[in-house]
Amino acid sequence: MTPRVKGFTMGSIAAASYGLNPLFALPLYSEGMSVDSVLFFRYAFAIVMMAILLRHQKADMRVRRREWPLLAVYGLLFSASSLFLFLSYNYMDAGIASTILFMYPVMVALIMALFFGERASWLTWLCILMAVSGVSLLTKTSDGSTVSILGVTFVLLSSLSYAIYIVGVNRSSIARMPSAKLTFYALCFGILIYIVRTRGLTELQLPQSVLGWTCAFCLALFPTIISLVTMTISIRNIGSTPAAILGALEPITALLVGTLVFGERLTPRLCLGIALVLTAVTLLIAGKKIFYMLRSRFARTA
Numbered sequence: 001m002t003p004r005v006k007g008f009t010m011g012s013i014a015a016a017s018y019g020l021n022p023l024f025a026l027p028l029y030s031e032g033m034s035v036d037s038v039l040f041f042r043y044a045f046a047i048v049m050m051a052i053l054l055r056h057q058k059a060d061m062r063v064r065r066r067e068w069p070l071l072a073v074y075g076l077l078f079s080a081s082s083l084f085l086f087l088s089y090n091y092m093d094a095g096i097a098s099t100i101l102f103m104y105p106v107m108v109a110l111i112m113a114l115f116f117g118e119r120a121s122w123l124t125w126l127c128i129l130m131a132v133s134g135v136s137l138l139t140k141t142s143d144g145s146t147v148s149i150l151g152v153t154f155v156l157l158s159s160l161s162y163a164i165y166i167v168g169v170n171r172s173s174i175a176r177m178p179s180a181k182l183t184f185y186a187l188c189f190g191i192l193i194y195i196v197r198t199r200g201l202t203e204l205q206l207p208q209s210v211l212g213w214t215c216a217f218c219l220a221l222f223p224t225i226i227s228l229v230t231m232t233i234s235i236r237n238i239g240s241t242p243a244a245i246l247g248a249l250e251p252i253t254a255l256l257v258g259t260l261v262f263g264e265r266l267t268p269r270l271c272l273g274i275a276l277v278l279t280a281v282t283l284l285i286a287g288k289k290i291f292y293m294l295r296s297r298f299a300r301t302a
Contacts, residue, residue: 007237011246014231017222019253022094024219025086026262031212035086037205038216040194043079043187045220050184053225059181070172071182075189077165083193084158091151093264096138098254099274100155102247105281106131107163116171127284134276137269183228244285248278 001009028038054061063071088097106128112118135156139147169175174182198204207213234243255274258264 003237007234007239007242008246010230011234011238011243012249014227014234014243015247015249016253017227017230019098019250020222020257021085021219022089022098022254023257023261024215024222025089026094027215028207028212028219029089031208033205033207033212034198034203035083035090036194036197036203038219039079039082039086040191040198040201040204041207041216042082042219042224043191043194045217046224047184047187047191049220049225050180050187053229054180054184057180059178061181061184063185067174067177070168070174071185072189074165074169074172074174074182075186076193077161077168078186079190079193081158081161081165082190084154084161088151088154088158091148091154093258094262095251095255095258095264095266096147096270096274097151097155099251099277100135100138100152101159101162102251102277102281103131103135103156104159104163104166105244105284107160108166109284111163111167116167124284127280130276130280130283134273134280137273137276140269179232180228183224187224242286245282248282251278 025038029035085097085101109120109124110128113120113124135152139149139152169182195201207216231243234246251274255264255266259266
């Protein structure tokens with residue numbers, strides 16, 4: 001397998017793995033587990049798996065004193081993104097929620113333009129307009145009824161939390177920290193939210209079946225560990241931009257899971273909204289490269 005094929009394969013696996021969140025979360029909801037209990041087990045299992053992985057890699061886990069507050073803040077942001085996303089599953093179709101979540105690169109661009117003085121090109125603003133238009137289509141069904149505003153708010157807060165996490169990490173002193181090490185500490189601080197929200201675990205609800213325990217384990221394995229490891233391999237082989245574009249498979253996977261497994265309904269209006277969001281994010285990530293490539297080809301043929 002060539003490095004290019006390996007990179008695209010691993011990137012596809014990473015994105016598809018993350019898109020499996022609804023497949024393992026919704027059965028746990030059906031067993032009566034709360035969002036906080038589901039996420040506690042996801043984070044707890046993931047922490048154990050990450051510790052094993054880092055030990056196998058003989059990673060240096062030392063942290064400088066000034067990095068601890070940053071890790072705590074970013075860990076809580078990372079966890080807040082998970083919490084808002086999983087809350088949204090209670091109010092709207094998981095596939096639609098996962099598509100709106102995919103807007104985080106748009107929010108990153110908006111944050112950089114508004115708060116850090118980064119100049120936004122006409123393409124950036126066009127992508128933002130497309131993404132907002134797509135989300136507006138996703139808030140209504142074909143018969144004109146409105147999707148839960150609370151659900152949309154939760155998933156937008158999830159996307160915003162993750163966007164702030166990305167910007168904060170990339171512009172802080174921990175920007176060069178290995179992704180596996182950063183994720184491990186983010187999980188360790190993030191799990192505190194669910195310990196507090198379950199009142200020191202006194203209100204923690206356990207899975208009620210073998211299927212439930214399997215889903216809790218897989219929720220940590222696929223969307224967290226496998227997604228992280230394969231994405232790292234993908235970036236190493238093909239670079240961050242192609243790997244990021246493959247992230248479009250995340251909402252597509254969630255949509256397929258929602259439609260085929262949980263009977264969620266896709267209408268032409270929703271499909272158009274999904275297409276606008278995915279196109280906007282893809283253009284935002286790779287738009288300049290595509291533009292310069294097309295311009296150079298046109299110049300050669302002119």
